[in-house]
Amino acid sequence: MTDSSDTPLTIPDADVAQAELARHAAKMAKIKAARDKMMAGKAGEKGLIIVHTGAGKGKSSSGFGMILRCIAHGMPCAVVQFIKGAWDTGERRLIEENFADICQFYAMGEGFTWETQDKARDIAAARRGWEKAKELIRDPDIRFVLLDEINIALRYDYLDLDEVLTFLRDEKPPLTHVCLTGRNAKDALIEAADLVTEMTLVKHPFRSGIKGQPGVEF
Known part of the structure; x- marks a missing residue:
């Protein structure tokens, strides 16, 4: 058979x-x-305004994926973190220890707002982060700037949205990409952006009592 x-x-x-x-x-x-x-018919080049938002996981992860692409292409880039400054994250450790020559990394936040419980302090930290972000974005040699969790600072009005949008419109070099991450991106920012992705929450282990896992969350 x-x-x-x-x-x-x-x-x-x-x-x-x-x-x-x-x-x-x-x-x-x-x-x-x-x-x-x-x-x-698509031969043009443009520095993009990119927004990663939504309740699902992956906003910062996607932004850092782009940072690694820039590093691989030899494109000078920079990161400004607006909330997670106190965290020892894998991406921060990797970049600072191995790619500091091509990627500048500034952790300007002091933790989530419910941890600091000090609005004036949060606003001051956000302002410091934004001033550093403007300095980096103005530098024509830096091709990509990741503004990690800036949407949270904008959501709580720690930064003025009109100021941010005006700066990106008027002062961002033509070929510089800027990625803004964080949930609850404001409508005006979404309207101004060239590329917007909303991460949809389907299921998350935190709701089952599982804390953030190294390599997955940070």
């Missing part, structure tokens, strides 16, 4: 398989032609 998988295709079966391969090839050729036509 032979295994059916070892049974050679009959001529009709072979014809069907060949026809299916041909249909697939024709379909992919049409998709490629459409993509090539679309890409032919």
Whole structure:
């Protein structure tokens, strides 16, 4: 008794398989032609304003993924953290210990607002972070600036949204990318951005009593 998988295709079966391969090839050729036509009209370059927001996990993680891409491409970049300054995160350790020559890292926050319980102190920390961010963004040699958790500072009005938007519009060099992360991004920021991604919360282990895990959360 032979295994059916070892049974050679009959001529009709072979014809069907060949026809299916041909249909697939024709379909992919049409998709490629459409993509090539679309890409032919997209030759411009622009420094993007990027927003990562939403209740789901992954906003900062995605921002740091872009930072690592910049490092790999030899593009000078910088990080300003507005909330997580007191945290010993994996990304901070990696960048400061291995890539400080190409990526500047400034942890300007003092923890989440419910931890400091001092609004004046939070506002002062946010202002210091924003002043450093402006300095970095103005530098034409820096190609990408990650403003991690700045949306939280904007949400609580620790920073003036109009000031931030005006600066990005008027003073950001044309080819500099700026990524702003944090939940509850304000509508005006979303409107001004070139690229917006909303992380949707489906399930999170914190709700099951599991604390943040190294390598996953920080």
